[in-house]
Amino acid sequence: MKLIKRHYGWIKDQEVIEYHLVNNQGATFKCLNYGAIVTAILVPDKNKSLENVVLSFDQLSDYLTYPTYFGALIGRVAGRIRKGQWLDHQLTLNEGKHHIHGGEPNFSHLLWETKEITNQADTVGIQFSHRSPAGENGYPGNLVTTVTYFWTNNQTWIMTIEAQTDERTLFNPTNHTYFNLSGETKRTIETHQLQISSEVYAEIDDEKCPTGRLLAVKDTAYDFTQPTSLQKALKKNPKGYDTPFKLQEGKVVLTEQESGRKLEIETTRESVVVFSTTGMEEDYLVNGKKMCSHLGLALEMQELPDAVHHRQFQSIILEPDKPHSSQTSYHFSV
Numbered sequence: 084m085k086l087i088k089r090h091y092g093w094i095k096d097q098e099v100i101e102y103h104l105v106n107n108q109g110a111t112f113k114c115l116n117y118g119a120i121v122t123a124i125l126v127p128d129k130n131k132s133l134e135n136v137v138l139s140f141d142q143l144s145d146y147l148t149y150p151t152y153f154g155a156l157i158g159r160v161a162g163r164i165r166k167g168q169w170l171d172h173q174l175t176l177n178e179g180k181h182h183i184h185g186g187e188p189n190f191s192h193l194l195w196e197t198k199e200i201t202n203q204a205d206t207v208g209i210q211f212s213h214r215s216p217a218g219e220n221g222y223p224g225n226l227v228t229t230v231t232y233f234w235t236n237n238q239t240w241i242m243t244i245e246a247q248t249d250e251r252t253l254f255n256p257t258n259h260t261y262f263n264l265s266g267e268t269k270r271t272i273e274t275h276q277l278q279i280s281s282e283v284y285a286e287i288d289d290e291k292c293p294t295g296r297l298l299a300v301k302d303t304a305y306d307f308t309q310p311t312s313l314q315k316a317l318k319k320n321p322k323g324y325d326t327p328f329k330l331q332e333g334k335v336v337l338t339e340q341e342s343g344r345k346l347e348i349e350t351t352r353e354s355v356v357v358f359s360t361t362g363m364e365e366d367y368l369v370n371g372k373k374m375c376s377h378l379g380l381a382l383e384m385q386e387l388p389d390a391v392h393h394r395q396f397q398s399i400i401l402e403p404d405k406p407h408s409s410q411t412s413y414h415f416s417v
């Protein structure tokens with residue numbers, strides 16, 4: 084296995100590096116020190132053709148310009164917090180009346196410190212670390228976060244997240260990669276099948292904040308307990324998905340028949356937020372093509388959003404004596 088470093092650009096006088104983690108089959112995972120952004124995952128299809136299966140921009144300025152969070156590490160807290168309120172803390176309001184994805188600037192907008200991990204058999208990795216000062220975006224506590232992306236010889240991306248605070252605070256990070264297994268976005272996600280081990284989803288209101296109600300997926304367009312065609316699901320639910328699902332077993336599976344590719348996600352987190360990019364008809368280019376509705380599917384592994392306002396959701400409070408530790412793995416096969 085090998086790890087290659089490539090110059091990717093500059094932000095003021097700081098260099099942005101792209102790391103290429105290459106396994107013995109040539110399958111490659113690429114990421115930046117900026118935002119810990121995953122810029123490409125090249126894995127074989129059924130004919131052994133290596134192609135990119137995530138949405139990417141081809142230049143740094145696009146990552147800096149468009150708020151799509153392609154591949155980025157999101158934090159301190161992913162998703163919306165209604166009115167940015169937690170107890171007497173007022174968090175940054177960066178989406179109308181609400182707080183989203185940790186405020187601004189958040190984890191996806193900074194240059195992380197990195198360390199290369201090359202001393203293990205069958206794995207290479209990059210460790211990202213960052214210290215967020217108390218008061219940033221209204222959050223209490225000096226928070227030290229360490230995220231590691233490992234890439235293995237059997238085409239698995241393993242993401243571990245550790246965090247420690249010196250004061251009671253909130254923590255609910257995610258990675259915001261959008262997948263498209265057709266390879267180089269040849270087809271949309273409508274050719275994909277999705278399976279989620281979830282019997283309930285969190286209802287959201289018109290402003291996309293959870294209402295607190297957990298609704299049964301059975302007999303609805305949210306039932307992905309069996310492998311389900313996204314084309315059929317999106318027909319039943321034309322507004323698309325921007326939906327938190329509470330997981331039973333921490334498992335999500337995405338497949339695409341024509342390429343033969345399969346992605347199996349396993350996580351220690353409570354939920355997945357599924358975002359289908361419905362209606363995103365934009366002028367910018369993604370993998371060299373015009374961004375359009377259903378070009379990618381973001382699968383955001385995290386605790387349920389807006390947990391601070393809903394007692395039935397898992398707590399996202401981080402205490403000084405109990406560091407956060409979580410793991411999500413993404414295994415690609417044919």
Ligand code: G6D
Binds near residue numbers: 291325383
């Ligand atoms: C998240 O849930 C949100 C979406 O509403 C948002 O548009 C996207 O991030 C950028 O998935």
